[in-house]
Amino acid sequence: MAQKPWDGRFxxxxxxxxxxxxxxxxxxxxxxxxxxDGSIAHLxxxxxxxxxxxxxxxxxxxxxxxxxxxxxxxxxxYSDSLEDIHMHIESALGKEVGVVAKKLHTGRSRNDQVAxxxxxxxxxxxxxxxxxxLDLQKVIVVTAQKYIDVVMPGxxxxxxxxxxxxxxxxMAYYEMFKRDYERFEDSLxxxxxxxxxxxxxxxxxxxxxxxxxxxxLGFAKVSDNSMDSVSDRDFVMEFISHATVCMIHFSRFSxxxxxxxxxxxxxxxxSDAFTTGxxxxxxxxxxxxxxxxxxxxxxxxxxxxxxxxxxxxxxxAYNRDMQEDKEPLFDTVNTxxxxxxxxxxxxxxxxxHRETMLFAAxxxxxxxxxxxxxxxxxxxxxxxxxxxxGRAVAFALDRHKELHELSIENFKAFSDLIDKDIFEFISxxxxxxxxxxxxxxxxxxxxxAVEKAKERLKxx
Ligand code: ARG
Numbered sequence: 195m196a197q198k199p200w201d202g203r204f205x206x207x208x209x210x211x212x213x214x215x216x217x218x219x220x221x222x223x224x225x226x227x228x229x230x231d232g233s234i235a236h237l238x239x240x241x242x243x244x245x246x247x248x249x250x251x252x253x254x255x256x257x258x259x260x261x262x263x264x265x266x267x268x269x270x271x272y273s274d275s276l277e278d279i280h281m282h283i284e285s286a287l288g289k290e291v292g293v294v295a296k297k298l299h300t301g302r303s304r305n306d307q308v309a310x311x312x313x314x315x316x317x318x319x320x321x322x323x324x325x326x327x328l329d330l331q332k333v334i335v336v337t338a339q340k341y342i343d344v345v346m347p348g349x350x351x352x353x354x355x356x357x358x359x360x361x362x363x364x365m366a367y368y369e370m371f372k373r374d375y376e377r378f379e380d381s382l383x384x385x386x387x388x389x390x391x392x393x394x395x396x397x398x399x400x401x402x403x404x405x406x407x408x409x410x411l412g413f414a415k416v417s418d419n420s421m422d423s424v425s426d427r428d429f430v431m432e433f434i435s436h437a438t439v440c441m442i443h444f445s446r447f448s449x450x451x452x453x454x455x456x457x458x459x460x461x462x463x464x465s466d467a468f469t470t471g472x473x474x475x476x477x478x479x480x481x482x483x484x485x486x487x488x489x490x491x492x493x494x495x496x497x498x499x500x501x502x503x504x505x506x507x508x509x510x511a512y513n514r515d516m517q518e519d520k521e522p523l524f525d526t527v528n529t530x531x532x533x534x535x536x537x538x539x540x541x542x543x544x545x546x547h548r549e550t551m552l553f554a555a556x557x558x559x560x561x562x563x564x565x566x567x568x569x570x571x572x573x574x575x576x577x578x579x580x581x582x583x584g585r586a587v588a589f590a591l592d593r594h595k596e597l598h599e600l601s602i603e604n605f606k607a608f609s610d611l612i613d614k615d616i617f618e619f620i621s622x623x624x625x626x627x628x629x630x631x632x633x634x635x636x637x638x639x640x641x642x643a644v645e646k647a648k649e650r651l652k653x654x
Contacts, residue, residue, distance in 0.1 A: 199281065199299075208275070217274040221520050225279050226265050228314035230258050232307060233283070233298060235410035236390060243401050246297050254298055257291035258283070278517075279311075280304050301400035305424040305512040306392040312523070313385055314411065316433055319527045320382045326534040327375045327440075328651060331368055333541045335647045338364045342641060345622055346461065346551035347560055354558035357622050360551060362635040365643050367447055372647075374440040381436055385429040388413035392420035395511035425511040430523050431501050437530045438498045441491040444533050448488035451544070455481045460550050465543035483540055487533045494529055497522035552622070559587050561597050561620035564628075568619045572611040582608050 198208065234255060241251035261283055264270040276282045281304075288295035338361035348358035388411060391397070391404035397420045404416045417423040454461040464481050472478035500522040504515055562583050569579035586608050590597055598620055605612040618624060629636040648654065 213274045213277075216277060216514075218278045218517050218520065219272050219274065219276065219282060221524065222279045222308075222311075222517075223265075223272065223282070224524060225311045225315055225520075226283065227262070228311040229279050229283055229307070230262050231314060231411065232310045232390060233258055235407050236302060237298065238410055239403050239407045240300060240400075242406060243403050245300060245400050245402075250294050250297060253291050253294055254287065257287045257295065260290045261286045278304070278308075280307050301393060301398040301402050302390065303392075303394035303424070305394050306390050306420075308517075309389040309392070309424055310411075312427075312519070313387065313389065313413075313429065316385050316429060316523070316527075317382065317413075319531075320378050320385060320433065323437075323527070323530060323534065324375055324378050324382075326531060326538065327371055327378070330534050330538045330541075331371050331375070331647070332651050332653060333538050334364055334368045334371070335644060335651060335653060337541055337544075338368070338640070339644050339648075341546050341548070342644065343637065344546060344548045344551060345555050345626060347555045347558065348635070354554070354560055356563055357555040357560050357625050358635040359626060359637070359640050360546065360548075361644065362640045365640065365647070367443065368647055370443040371440070374436065374443065377436040377439065378433075381429065381432040383414070384432065386414040387417050387429075388415065389417045389423035392417065392423035395421050395424055421511045425508070425513070425516070427501070427505055427516060427519050430519050431498075431505065434494070434498045434501050434522060434526045437526045438494050440530060441494040441533065444537065445488045445491040447537070448484040451484040452481050452488070455484075459554075461547055461554070463545040463547070464540070465545070468540045468543050483536055487537065490529050490533060494526050497526045555622060556598075557596065559590070559597055561622075561625060562587050564620045564625050565597060565616070567628075568616055569609060569611055574609070574611060 198204070237246070237251045237254050237258075240246045241248045246254075261270070264286065270282075270286065272282060276285055284295065284298060287298060341364075342359070342361045344360040345357050346360045346363065347354040348356050348363070388404065388408040390407050390411075391402045408416045451462065451464065453459055455464050464479075464484070466479070468483050469479045470482045472480065501519060504518050504522075508515060565586060566576065566579040566583040569582055570576050574582070586597060586600070586605070589604065589608075590600055598617060602612070602614055602616070605616055626635055627637055630639065633639065
């Protein structure tokens, strides 16, 4: 059993079951590199401030690099009795350099240490998520451009509503992922704050130069309140909450891919490389990637519930409960990154069936609004025009025809404002090109949106 840092005050050693129960090493060992980087900066700063000698610092710095090597070579020994990654590294440092290792923790507590590690970790992960999100947006924009003029039915209530460009539909996801990117970019500012030097909760009596530690670690600013620094996890809650929104976007996208690849829709085929078969039904080709991404949304929502419930009502400052923050955070980071990356890889392997999409857009009276608009152009108030168009739809439905299959005589019976030019007016091409309001599905609008996105993403 390892000696505990708190041995001085205790007369009994920790119960074995308690050691196992309180240990977090299985999870927080992922922070080893952040922890060593934090200690390196702390040592350099302490040497500069003459809290330890330069010679001691040099020994400790070398020792820490040796510990890092051992962890990376998998020759590092983990044990529940050493609780967490911080104590593991300190103990291993002792084995490397002897008693001088006991100076490392001067002016520091695991409370500010773990807050620092989490922030170093999350800063890097947020940047990496943002990078991946940019790659995803690029793939979406390139695909939108490739299929720029493909027409599909647009839906409301999952009922065919009005024709839209497939590229317009796809660019809706570009907008969502762009906002996700911006949310992460924004929360990064609040993660990029250096808490070390807050010590257990009240600050420390040693002459730490926190500004120097900040500089060495490349943080944007130093935290301003020691109690807040060791006890807040809002940067974790914020990240998981942004990740949740992003996953919700993925779940909607996934649902559409699942629907569109069904025989009922048959709008798309996802490449064999991104689907799987059934062990019993030979004809099956399942959109598993989309389904799993949709399913993994649940984990991230769960992680959000876990972290906010964990933090709720915790008194200041540090509480051991907070050790439970890492699993939801790490799982969120890993899940989100995996989902972004697999989508970026899969999207170019989705085949679009333009004829089926167009056919679907021509069935189901998607031009009824435009018939009403036509009458408005000819002088009829919209509400009245809506009702006339509705009656025309009912009439056509009765005869198993689409609006554009009615004769001019049929139309005239509903209103003598209707002329032969109605057929052109309610054609798919005209319906799309007339939607010129900013943000609408008009050809020029979507082209412009794609160009703007390409410029932002520095494509070509
Ligand atoms: N493993 C702990 C955590 O992740 C580190 C901080 C422990 N602090 C303490 N006073 N027990 O939260």
